[in-house]
Amino acid sequence: MSTPEERISELGLEIPEVAAPLASYVPTARTGSLVYTAGQLPLVKGELAVVxxxxxxxxxxxxxxxxxxxxxxxxxxxxxxxxxxxRIARIVKVVGFVASDPGFHGQPKVVNGASELFGEVFGEAGRHARSAVGVSVLPRDAAVEVEVIAEVR
Incomplete structure (x- = not known):
């Protein structure tokens, strides 16, 4: 069985550099066997392609x-x-925030983009509980933000 890094490569993706925090926080916080990520914007080389x-x-x-x-x-x-x-035993929880027009109700489908990638990379360990929330605005006018809780071996 291939490693998560190998599966990422097989998908034609590269793991980027960790995005620098936009304010006073750290990218991850670990407590016991859990790692919480800060909200992740869809930054590619520091830029948003879609706002x-x-x-x-x-x-x-x-x-x-x-x-x-x-x-x-x-x-x-x-x-x-x-x-x-x-070392990731499981993706436990994903929260996706979708900057939404008041008439848009497809937040779960949007956040599937994140959920499906976790499944492709981590297999069964990528299956998780999830929330998909519509919001009026996100930092830097991003369309989507995702945060994760992962269990570590």
Whole structure:
């Protein structure tokens, strides 16, 4: 069976550098066997490719891809904390925030972008509890933000 890092490579992805915090916080906090990530924006090399609200300028399909990027950034933060991704016993909880037009109700589908990547990378250990929340605005006008709680071996 391949490692999570190998599966990421097989998906044609690269684990990015951990995004620098935008304010006074750290990218991860560990307590016991749990690692909490800070909210991860869909930053690629420090930039947002998509900004605005889903359902008003940002399509659902674009938002799904943005959630996937958030998940990859969360994976980067987890790896920086634990050293190698095979130490992740389970993705326990994912919370996805979707900057939404008032008429948009597809937040669960958007956050599936993140959930599905965790499944592709971690297999059964990537299955998790989840919340998908619509909000009026996110930092830097991002369309999506994702945070994760992971259990470490």
């Amino acid at each position: 605005g609200k889903v359902g008003a300028g940002v399509t659902e399909e674009q938002a799904v891809e943005q959630a996937r990027i958030c998940a990859l950034n969360a994976i980067a933060a987890l790896r920086a904390e634990v050293g190698e991704l095979s």
